Amino acid sequence: MSKLFLVGMGPGDTDLVSPKATQVVNQCSDLVAYGLYLDLLGDICEGKIHHDLPLGEEIARARLALELAASGKTTALISSGDIGIYAMATLVFELLDQQIKGAENCPEWLDVEIEVVPGISAMQAGAAKAGAMLGHDFCTVSLSDLLTPWETIEKRIHSAGAGDFVVSFYNPVSKKRDWQLNTARDILLKYRPAETPVLIGRQLTREDENIELITLAELDAKNVDMFTLVMVGNSESQHIVYNDKQWVYTPRGYKKKL
């Protein structure tokens, strides 16, 4: 049986890799991933054939994973975070869909048994480190306009503002792309106060992790890089400070019952 696992390895800390993820990687002969993720995981991936394709080669990576599995090699396509959230899993299904529709010429892909293993996403790691910002309704918006028209992204930011959702921005900036985050900030400022708490989480759960709590008015793309999660509270999110501690949380509304 040809088998392809699509595996999310969590934000970086090996203690947040699920036992399920470790088990399925152990069953595999071949691992397909952007090299940096494999480095982060260390021991778990030792003794396997690594197929390391650079960032930007996502389609080639998904094809390679399907081809390896179809050739009989038990294979894992690996991403950090949750492979189902802005990651490689959807691309594998998009390729299968194209094959079903006759737009690809790889019928052997359809014999591959696929299993998806979820992982802790960056927004969850960030929220946990800083408190409970995801305590009430939230949304995620990717600011990358490589595959999604900016008009669609802008419409979503307006909807996130109008609905007063906590917003996690994925892909907030890249080397070539920096204006979108400040535009997103300006849109949200039309819907919620300037002092709304914002969490800036860089390299979450990794050795050089850095977390800052600022306000929406202070948010600036120049302080954010591509390893950063940006999470904006809703109009009720609170930043609390006492002794040497600080937290942010979004209430569910228990206050009236306390």
Added chain:
Amino acid sequence: MSKLFLVGMGPGDTDLVSPKATQVVNQCSDLVAYGLYLDLLGDICEGKIHHDLPLGEEIARARLALELAASGKTTALISSGDIGIYAMATLVFELLDQQIKGAENCPEWLDVEIEVVPGISAMQAGAAKAGAMLGHDFCTVSLSDLLTPWETIEKRIHSAGAGDFVVSFYNPVSKKRDWQLNTARDILLKYRPAETPVLIGRQLTREDENIELITLAELDAKNVDMFTLVMVGNSESQHIVYNDKQWVYTPRGYKKKL
């Protein structure tokens, strides 16, 4: 040092409990949780003092956890899924906030060291089992109007529709509450096609797991209970069927590059 861990144990499958969660529970003398979750987890929780408070006693559970920790007992407040997502973590911070503001009389709470351990949420388990529905921008909406006014919930469903977000409904129904889900369906039908894929995931990753893929028009509260996750695709989500397999995924837009 007084220590309180707020720990998410994932959707149910012990192989999705992070090593971090297992480690911190092992350090604790006292566990506070709704009993069903402890039963699901079995061995991990053995040999600890269990403080089992029923559903509906959330505030009492959060207070008890803070009190136990403040009294010097290393304590874990446990939930299924991610304790930061519609769960107990935010309530602990809400209580601390009330103490800071002088509305509680428990200064000892502020000496407790708190650490939050995230977990795999139901939407991630559901998306993974059925494909990659969370592959592009998504939101979560709780349909419980116990703590949130229905007008706010309705506004959020309209925003989710207008922004064309994939929508995960948490708390879709309860024993006393069943009309909200059908109203939510009717709102979303104003924004996206009747054939939009919907994932109905019951008891995800547990022994009696059941997953159905239907359309938005077919969604009906009478087929949903309080152990069910309901996830509605966006206008581009695809339901694919071949051989004996079926999947749902939300494309990121690679198609034009394939």
